[in-house]
Amino acid sequence: MLKALLARMRQGYRTKPFPYEPPQMPERFAGLPELAAGCAEGCAACADACPTEAIRRAADGSPELDLGRCLFCRRCERACASGHVAFTRQHDLAAFTREGLVRRPGMGYSHVLQPDDGIRRLIGRSLKIRQVSAGGCAACELDVNVLNTLAWDMGRFGIQMVASPRHADCILVTGPVSRNMLLALRKTWDAVPRPGFVIACGTCAISGGIYAGSPQVCDGVTDILKPDLYVPGCPPHPAVLLEALIRFMGRRLRND
Amino acid sequence: MSQQPFLLLGNPGAASLERLPLLPFEEFRELLLHAVRDRGMRVSAFFAWEARGGRRLVAALSDDTAGRVCLTSAPAPERYACLTREAAAFHWFERELHEETGIVPEGHPWLKPIRFCSGRDGEEPAVTDYFRLHGHAAHEVAVGPVHAGVIEPGHFRFQCLGEDVHTLEISLGYQHRGVERMLVGGPSKRTPFVMETIAGDSSAAYAGAYCGLLEALDEDAGVSPRDAQIRLLAWELERIANHIGDLGALAGDVAFLQTAAFCGRIRGDFLNLTAAICGNRFGRGLVTPGGVGWKVDEMLADRLLRALDTNAADLSHALELMFEAPSVLDRLENTGTVTDGQARDIGLVGVAARACGLRRDVRVTHPYGPYGALSLSPATVRTGDVFARATVRRLELTASLELARGALRQLAGDELSKAAGRAPRVCRPSTIAVSLAEAWRGEVCQVAITDGQGRFERLKVVDPSFHNWFGLALALRNGQISDFPICNKSFNLSYCGHDL
Numbered sequence A: 001m002l003k004a005l006l007a008r009m010r011q012g013y014r015t016k017p018f019p020y021e022p023p024q025m026p027e028r029f030a031g032l033p034e035l036a037a038g039c040a041e042g043c044a045a046c047a048d049a050c051p052t053e054a055i056r057r058a059a060d061g062s063p064e065l066d067l068g069r070c071l072f073c074r075r076c077e078r079a080c081a082s083g084h085v086a087f088t089r090q091h092d093l094a095a096f097t098r099e100g101l102v103r104r105p106g107m108g109y110s111h112v113l114q115p116d117d118g119i120r121r122l123i124g125r126s127l128k129i130r131q132v133s134a135g136g137c138a139a140c141e142l143d144v145n146v147l148n149t150l151a152w153d154m155g156r157f158g159i160q161m162v163a164s165p166r167h168a169d170c171i172l173v174t175g176p177v178s179r180n181m182l183l184a185l186r187k188t189w190d191a192v193p194r195p196g197f198v199i200a201c202g203t204c205a206i207s208g209g210i211y212a213g214s215p216q217v218c219d220g221v222t223d224i225l226k227p228d229l230y231v232p233g234c235p236p237h238p239a240v241l242l243e244a245l246i247r248f249m250g251r252r253l254r255n256d
Numbered sequence B: 001m002s003q004q005p006f007l008l009l010g011n012p013g014a015a016s017l018e019r020l021p022l023l024p025f026e027e028f029r030e031l032l033l034h035a036v037r038d039r040g041m042r043v044s045a046f047f048a049w050e051a052r053g054g055r056r057l058v059a060a061l062s063d064d065t066a067g068r069v070c071l072t073s074a075p076a077p078e079r080y081a082c083l084t085r086e087a088a089a090f091h092w093f094e095r096e097l098h099e100e101t102g103i104v105p106e107g108h109p110w111l112k113p114i115r116f117c118s119g120r121d122g123e124e125p126a127v128t129d130y131f132r133l134h135g136h137a138a139h140e141v142a143v144g145p146v147h148a149g150v151i152e153p154g155h156f157r158f159q160c161l162g163e164d165v166h167t168l169e170i171s172l173g174y175q176h177r178g179v180e181r182m183l184v185g186g187p188s189k190r191t192p193f194v195m196e197t198i199a200g201d202s203s204a205a206y207a208g209a210y211c212g213l214l215e216a217l218d219e220d221a222g223v224s225p226r227d228a229q230i231r232l233l234a235w236e237l238e239r240i241a242n243h244i245g246d247l248g249a250l251a252g253d254v255a256f257l258q259t260a261a262f263c264g265r266i267r268g269d270f271l272n273l274t275a276a277i278c279g280n281r282f283g284r285g286l287v288t289p290g291g292v293g294w295k296v297d298e299m300l301a302d303r304l305l306r307a308l309d310t311n312a313a314d315l316s317h318a319l320e321l322m323f324e325a326p327s328v329l330d331r332l333e334n335t336g337t338v339t340d341g342q343a344r345d346i347g348l349v350g351v352a353a354r355a356c357g358l359r360r361d362v363r364v365t366h367p368y369g370p371y372g373a374l375s376l377s378p379a380t381v382r383t384g385d386v387f388a389r390a391t392v393r394r395l396e397l398t399a400s401l402e403l404a405r406g407a408l409r410q411l412a413g414d415e416l417s418k419a420a421g422r423a424p425r426v427c428r429p430s431t432i433a434v435s436l437a438e439a440w441r442g443e444v445c446q447v448a449i450t451d452g453q454g455r456f457e458r459l460k461v462v463d464p465s466f467h468n469w470f471g472l473a474l475a476l477r478n479g480q481i482s483d484f485p486i487c488n489k490s491f492n493l494s495y496c497g498h499d500l
Helices: A002-011 A045-049 A075-079 A117-123 A139-148 A179-190 A203-207 A238-249 B025-037 B088-101 B179-183 B191-196 B203-217 B225-253 B257-278 B298-324 B326-332 B340-346 B350-354 B369-373 B386-412 B464-476 B481-491 B495-499
Strands: A033-035 A055-057 A063-066 A085-087 A127-133 A159-161 A170-174 A197-201 A229-231 B007-009 B013-016 B042-051 B054-063 B068-075 B079-081 B104-106 B138-143 B155-161 B164-171 B431-438 B443-450 B456-462
Touching (some): A002 B257, A033 A063, A045 A055, A045 A075, A075 A085, A117 A238, A127 A139, A127 A179, A139 A170, A139 A238, A139 B257, A170 A203, A197 A203, A229 A238, B007 B013, B007 B431, B025 B042, B025 B054, B025 B068, B025 B079, B042 B088, B042 B431, B042 B443, B054 B443, B068 B431, B088 B104, B088 B340, B088 B464, B164 B481, B179 B191, B203 B443, B225 B257, B225 B298, B225 B369, B225 B386, B225 B481, B257 B298, B298 B326, B326 B386, B326 B481, B340 B464, B350 B386, B386 B481, B464 B481, B464 B495
Parallel strands (some): A127 A170, A170 A197, B079 B104
Antiparallel strands (some): B007 B068, B054 B068, B138 B155, B155 B164
């Protein structure tokens, strides 16, 4: 008993000040990319380097990066000789629409809160999540689980993972949706009381990620269940996901 | 053609396809049985390859004593007398072979699909015949694919007499993404990313095995001494983080919440060390062909070294609490026992094998990269129960922390040569290459066969979980359903790595 108390004292209070304060992201973290216009005629170095066709030259010639396909591998950043692609450490990556994930030059960013009052009233104080892994590589699943640890403690905000879909407000899907999980995914979704919400967590769930195009996967959940929240990343850093969930609930926890 | 029955390769190793023996099938069959039963070799891979001269069966056996991988092949028959009945380690491989090619290993005791990936109409995963118990005291419990927690999908069928589990049958395949098919035609710009996500909690190990393949396929490639140490650091940090997570999860499952809570946080602290090197907590993009994607200079190494020491002290306190608590030990000891005989027969690898006293650790038996210069010995325990698997992890944590410290000390000093490595540029055409790596769960095996242009014609991937899932089923026999969570956590196998 004494040992247990001593260990408790030694380990101390370790819950992070995030999200009340901005998170401390790793120095080399690849977050929100900034793009610049004015690319050289005919240059497609960024698109050639990208493993998932996330970046391309738009009709007006400027670069356009789809976070929903991006693995945040920085290949485009390294390939661009003129520095028109630069990944910042900004962790606020999620969007409420698929189109909202597309980045173009000159786009600013603000912490967008849940715009729908109805949704906010429903889940603003309590969000019960049923997670469904559908072809995920375990990285997304592990970093979802991490939000349960005392360091992130998402329970503080009324967010909880539940075992039964019947107890859930939403399902959080990870993985490119393997054909073999399609039926189980649909059945789980059918068991969620309405109105239910769908969260696509990780680049695979949004677009299929690196597995897009494989005949054994459905290229993500986007065309199957039309998600209400898209959280990009491979996998999304826990701070990215927690920020996204809290914004989805419509809660503002700090001024920035 | 070679007169030798086996092509012997180092790890990693490559040789011209002309040197791969092509034996008459009966000779091939006898050779494999003799090697596995009498010479103690392990089946690292056994698969079909559509060669130009006709379909072949290829076997890669690991000789742990000589530190070699032994390759051989034979023309693939449409039916043959199965190997499983005489060497159980082929059990899962022959089921895979049958599912993928339709070849029939006759007499196989349980010839069912392992992934349900044929694409045939009406085929749904886990919809199949199961081993059934009959009688009024018998009942069946079915779990999954969607489990209670945040975990990958799989289906478990328990046949029980009262609370006692008579058999557990595990049916997987839900995570099948078509990995091996996607790798054909590579290496491409997508290949490294597929490799890193075959089992996303073992990205560094998989990237390492893949780099081994490419570096064996291009004789001019080489890794600089500094990069080799950064790789070792990446691999050991991955092992440390996952072992801590597993021990914490075990503590949680026996309701020892203190260690569960501490380990949950400390695991993150170690993932954050990896993120400090490459920006990603899972080491994505860190181990790259020819070296590493991110440099660790003296200052960063020094910072990491100090953080490592702080985390290690926290960890040792958290684990001491758990391993000194009689309530925890009582629950872990004699639960989910796999005997060393069973382990050897079915070909367990990694932590699960070492917990049965088997000295199976690729870093020791087939040392690759920086491990060659170290004198390691496998952490083994003899009892084969949940306690043994927990203890192996605890012992390995101590060893891996020391390895990571060693790498960081070298990186923080200035003794390592600053010579640059040479990234592999081309893959030798018509070549077979093999690369083994010890991921935190156990052996990752990759066998590549290149075509006349140096592209992957076949890339066979074997995850440690492929060998070990059946071990979990054995561990549950004559146990209780309530033992399942801790048995499962003590193996902590990969669904996606198995399903590919």
